[in-house]
Amino acid sequence: xxxxxxxxxxxxxxxxxxxxxxxxxxxxxxxxxxxxxxxxxxxxxxxxxxxxxxxxxxxxxxxxxxxxxxxxxxxxxxxxxxxxxxxxxxxxxxxxxxxxxxxxxxxxxxxxxxxxxxxxxxxxxxxxxxxxxxxxxxxxxxxxxxxxxxxxxxxxxxxxxxxxxxxxxxxxxxxxxxxxxxxxxxxxxxxxxxxxxxxxxxxxxxxxxxxxxxxxxxxxxxxxxxxxxxxxxxxxxxxxxxxxxxxxxxxxxxxxxxxxxxxxxxxxxxxxxxxxxxxxxxxxxxxxxxxxxxxxxxxxxxxxxxxxxxxxxxxxxxxxxxxxxxxxxxxxxxxxxxxxxxxxxxxxxxxxxxxxxxxxxxxxxxxxxxxxxxxxxxxxxxxxxxxxxxxxxxxxxxxxxxxxxxxxxxxxxxxxxxxxxx
Amino acid sequence: xxxxxxxxxxxxxxxxxxxxxxxxxxxxxxxxxxxxxxxxxxxxxxxxxxxxxxxxxxxxxxxxxxxxxxxxxxxxxxxxxxxxxxxxxxxxxxxxxxxxxxxxxxxxxxxxxxxxxxxxxxxxxxxxxxxxxxxxxxxxxxxxxxxxxxxxxxxxxxxxxxxxxxxxxxxxxxxxxxxxxxxxxxxxxxxxxxxxxxxxxxxxxxxxxxxxxxxxxxxxxxxxxxxxxxxxxxxxxxxxxxxxxxxxxxxxxxxxxxxxxxxxxxxxxxxxxxxxxxxxxxxxxxxxxxxxxxxxxxxxxxxxxxxxxxxxxxxxxxxxxxxxxxxxxxxxxxxxxxxxxxxxxxxxxxxxxxxxxxxxxxxxxxxxxxxxxxxxxxxxxxxxxxxxxxxxxxxxxxxxxxxxxxxxxxxxxxxxxxxxxxxxxxxxxxxxxxxxxxxxxxxxxxxxxxxxxxxxxxxxxxxxxxxxxxxxxxxxxxxxxxxxxxxxxxxxxxxxxxxxxxxxxxxxxxxxxxxxxxxxxxxxxxxxxxxxxxxxxxxxxxxxxxxxxxxxxxxxxx
Numbered sequence: 015x016x017x018x019x020x021x022x023x024x025x026x027x028x029x030x031x032x033x034x035x036x037x038x039x040x041x042x043x044x045x046x047x048x049x050x051x052x053x054x055x056x057x058x059x060x061x062x063x064x065x066x067x068x069x070x071x072x073x074x075x076x077x078x079x080x081x082x083x084x085x086x087x088x089x090x091x092x093x094x095x096x097x098x099x100x101x102x103x104x105x106x107x108x109x110x111x112x113x114x115x116x117x118x119x120x121x122x123x124x125x126x127x128x129x130x131x132x133x134x135x136x137x138x139x140x141x142x143x144x145x146x147x148x149x150x151x152x153x154x155x156x157x158x159x160x161x162x163x164x165x166x167x168x169x170x171x172x173x174x175x176x177x178x179x180x181x182x183x184x185x186x187x188x189x190x191x192x193x194x195x196x197x198x199x200x201x202x203x204x205x206x207x208x209x210x211x212x213x214x215x216x217x218x219x220x221x222x223x224x225x226x227x228x229x230x231x232x233x234x235x236x237x238x239x240x241x242x243x244x245x246x247x248x249x250x251x252x253x254x255x256x257x258x259x260x261x262x263x264x265x266x267x268x269x270x271x272x273x274x275x276x277x278x279x280x281x282x283x284x285x286x287x288x289x290x291x292x293x294x295x296x297x298x299x300x301x302x303x304x305x306x307x308x309x310x311x312x313x314x315x316x317x318x319x320x321x322x323x324x325x326x327x328x329x330x331x332x333x334x335x336x337x338x339x340x341x342x343x344x345x346x347x348x349x350x351x352x353x354x355x356x357x358x359x360x361x362x363x364x365x366x367x368x369x370x371x372x373x374x375x376x377x378x379x380x381x382x383x384x385x386x387x388x389x390x391x392x393x394x395x396x397x398x399x400x401x402x403x404x405x406x407x408x409x410x411x412x413x414x415x416x417x418x419x420x421x422x423x424x425x426x427x428x429x430x431x432x433x434x435x436x
Numbered sequence: 437x438x439x440x441x442x443x444x445x446x447x448x449x450x451x452x453x454x455x456x457x458x459x460x461x462x463x464x465x466x467x468x469x470x471x472x473x474x475x476x477x478x479x480x481x482x483x484x485x486x487x488x489x490x491x492x493x494x495x496x497x498x499x500x501x502x503x504x505x506x507x508x509x510x511x512x513x514x515x516x517x518x519x520x521x522x523x524x525x526x527x528x529x530x531x532x533x534x535x536x537x538x539x540x541x542x543x544x545x546x547x548x549x550x551x552x553x554x555x556x557x558x559x560x561x562x563x564x565x566x567x568x569x570x571x572x573x574x575x576x577x578x579x580x581x582x583x584x585x586x587x588x589x590x591x592x593x594x595x596x597x598x599x600x601x602x603x604x605x606x607x608x609x610x611x612x613x614x615x616x617x618x619x620x621x622x623x624x625x626x627x628x629x630x631x632x633x634x635x636x637x638x639x640x641x642x643x644x645x646x647x648x649x650x651x652x653x654x655x656x657x658x659x660x661x662x663x664x665x666x667x668x669x670x671x672x673x674x675x676x677x678x679x680x681x682x683x684x685x686x687x688x689x690x691x692x693x694x695x696x697x698x699x700x701x702x703x704x705x706x707x708x709x710x711x712x713x714x715x716x717x718x719x720x721x722x723x724x725x726x727x728x729x730x731x732x733x734x735x736x737x738x739x740x741x742x743x744x745x746x747x748x749x750x751x752x753x754x755x756x757x758x759x760x761x762x763x764x765x766x767x768x769x770x771x772x773x774x775x776x777x778x779x780x781x782x783x784x785x786x787x788x789x790x791x792x793x794x795x796x797x798x799x800x801x802x803x804x805x806x807x808x809x810x811x812x813x814x815x816x817x818x819x820x821x822x823x824x825x826x827x828x829x830x831x832x833x834x835x836x837x838x839x840x841x842x843x844x845x846x847x848x849x850x851x852x853x854x855x856x857x858x859x860x861x862x863x864x865x866x867x868x869x870x871x872x873x874x875x876x877x878x879x880x881x882x883x884x885x886x887x888x889x890x891x892x893x894x895x896x897x898x899x900x901x902x903x904x905x906x907x908x909x910x911x912x913x914x915x916x917x918x919x920x921x922x923x924x925x926x927x928x929x930x931x932x933x934x935x936x937x938x939x940x941x942x943x944x945x946x947x948x949x950x951x952x953x954x955x956x957x958x959x960x961x962x963x964x965x966x967x968x969x970x971x972x973x974x975x976x977x978x979x980x981x982x983x984x985x986x987x988x989x990x991x992x993x994x
Contacts, residue, residue, distance in 0.1 A: 316900025
């Protein structure tokens with residue numbers, strides 16, 4: 015990880031020093047082509063829309079970067095002038111959505127001075143279409159939740175972005191995208207100050223959130239004309255969408271006990287939109303409580319737990335499924351698992367007992383729901399972003415591979431032209 | 437693979453050579469044949485006692501397991517029949533709804549119309565896929581109980597009750613190659629991955645995972661500081677080190693015969709395995725060539741001695757020997773003393789002279805292949821050239837950039853142990869000649885390069901990261917298919933090809949008459965990610981049963 019840090023820091027610094035704007039020539043070219051294009055029709059053998067039953071012999075119409083229509087080939091009439099792409103012996107599905115990634119830009123994602131860092135945001139340091147993302151696209155990943163690390167209890171605000179090329183404003187879906195909170199384990203302070211144990215860590219999280227909550231409350235009162243405008247505080251500004259429940263908090267939390275405190279503090283007390291973002295080890299045992307509260311779980315990167323009493327391997331995702339967790343998916347915590355292997359996390363979940371249909375949804379629409387961007391990505395429906403993955407078969411089977419990827423209606427990876435990357 | 441052509445196997449080497457092998461690199465005892473024999477006798481007694489003790493210890497356990505099935509009388513041959521499955525023989529055609537007859541741990545007959553004797557234990561495999569057990573070319577230390585110290589052999593440290601055997605059997609691995617590295621490599625560059633976050637309260641240390649690309653410092657051979665994680669720059673040596681003789685790593689081929697020590701060890705020193713550093717640079721190469729020369733001389737001497745013996749062993753030699761004996765009797769005491777002195781001097785000289793490495797002798801004879809880790813074009817090229825110059829079989833481990841040299845490797849008959857998911861970032865603008873390439877398996881297949889598949893991490897890990905440790909072997913084969921190899925070749929890459937590399941293809945790696953009965957009963961296609969091993973039969977005995985062992989989650993997909 016460290017060398018990667020160094021490298022990416024270096025790249026970022028170089029970019030900053032030598033480029034007035036981080037826009038390369040190739041990006042502007044793509045824009046031009048886009049302006050000229052009218053529409054695209056993609057014929058596919060089978061479509062997993064993730065919004066209903068799969069469609070055999072289907073056609074997807076793309077217009078202005080959005081999906082215009084999806085249906086069987088018979089139903090859909092291709093308008094005149096549309097470019098036709100024939101993948102009639104391939105599969106199509108929505109672009110994969112990663113709920114937990116650290117490879118969207120420079121890797122320096124931990125500021126280790128303060129224990130809580132709501133003032134930090136990482137969308138200034140993204141590197142669109144970087145080398146890791148290029149390979150990720152070849153694994154079908156089109157959207158990532160690029161978040162700060164878990165070195166502190168509140169690492170900062172992360173961003174939701176596309177993996178494709180373009181300027182930062184082209185690829186960003188939402189900023190602030192999510193708040194990153196880390197409980198237990200990594201953010202533990204080893205120097206002996208507050209936060210070397212779970213009591214201390216829960217205190218600093220609660221204290222910081224309360225501060226933010228009062229700031230937002232005062233601001234809301236001001237908007238209603240019931241209070242005077244609070245003094246501007248950059249540290250607390252990004253709490254506004256959080257406490258308005260417009261963005262979720264993704265929580266680095268695992269083990270039964272820790273998730274218990276996540277649920278109590280962040281969901282029950284603070285009334286936040288919570289996403290359990292590791293949920294590993296024995297945490298699945300709290301699944302019913304999560305299901306009751308409709309809390310999404312994006313499990314990973316660990317996919318199984320050894321039940322020491324029985325000596326048997328237990329598939330974590332399937333255990334959540336059994337306990338009724340609806341919005342359920344997997345993550346890679348890239349680069350812990352390479353970003354391009356997001357599908358493989360789902361593959362392994364199926365191997366350990368999950369259903370294939372749920373697994374495909376788990377890396378697309380369910381992840382989008384958890385991140386609250388299901389109005390734009392995660393399924394192939396009219397009006398949504400045209401992020402489409404064409405593969406030689408079910409993406410869950412490692413024997414199949416991704417042939418072509420569209421992001422916002424543009425072909426960003428095509429094995430007919432490009433060298434295969436994964 | 438050249439090794440496959442050589443009929444000489446570990447199993448049929450002469451007892452004399454075996455003894456020599458068992459003391460490979462043992463300077464203390466070399467030259468003292470009598471002591472050697474005594475020592476080895478004592479050793480055998482020791483082993484025998486241990487075996488008896490072990491079997492005594494194991495008996496209640498074994499009895500328990502056997503009580504569930506039928507127990508056959510010992511004097512009658514043990515016959516097992518696997519009936520009704522689609523048999524993927526690997527080396528031959530698929531036999532639909534066939535029967536495999538196993539007698540005393542060996543395959544007796546395969547076919548659609550095999551007559552099953554009455555006394556046979558029948559295992560029904562209707563609707564199942566039957567394949568040979570998978571061969572893991574690199575499985576770290578699975579099945580090793582205690583670390584054998586310097587001069588002990590790996591076989592002395594086996595643990596037939598290692599729980600890891602069950603996890604390996606559960607994905608179909610019935611045999612493989614274990615390895616003890618000479619030390620080091622704990623920190624430093626690792627191809628597999630980046631550190632996973634450590635969690636307090638977690639019992640076991642979490643294994644590290646990083647992609648090679650992220651660890652790539654170019655050609656700078658450096659390690660990471662275990663404390664701060666920063667790269668440690670190589671220090672300039674103050675004085676040049678004298679070249680050390682390469683120390684091959686201890687390797688052995690094991691059979692995963694859970695609970696049964698007798699059939700566990702298939703062979704030791706199955707490769708001449710050295711670190712690339714041992715052959716890197718002019719000094720190291722010079723030293724290696726010198727060692728090879730010694731081995732070559734020893735082979736020549738052996739040949740000469742062999743041919744001399746042949747001529748003397750004729751009928752005439754008897755008379756000559758008798759005459760010689762008579763002449764000896766006539767010798768005076770003085771002459772006898774003189775002769776004794778000469779003999780002593782010869783012995784002393786022999787002691788001074790450097791001894792050839794017995795493993796190098798085996799290497800030059802083609803009994804074993806050299807195994808060396810090489811990933812970049814330069815490393816691979818260097819090793820291939822050296823092997824061609826010196827004329828030994830070579831297996832490249834890693835081979836991330838081997839696809840660049842595919843023509844050369846194919847022509848030289850060099851084997852590759854490859855991990856389809858291993859990554860190395862290409863140099864900018866030189867993507868067509870550097871870095872890993874996802875279509876390497878297709879290229880290997882097209883160029884006729886024999887390749888075995890290895891997993892990202894060769895040990896079995898319970899850290900929760902799925903599909904990256906040894907138990908992902910068949911999945912890695914699926915990734916080889918993704919990389920363009922066909923299913924047949926990918927299946928071979930985890931069965932017969934590694935068996936050939938190990939020189940054990942007369943015993944394992946395919947389903948053929950006369951071979952060991954290491955057989956899998958799978959509930960689906962062998963490379964499908966949903967497929968589980970229902971039963972694994974090792975040396976004719978059921979060593980793993982999915983429903984009974986409950987190692988992996990139990991569920992039905994289809």
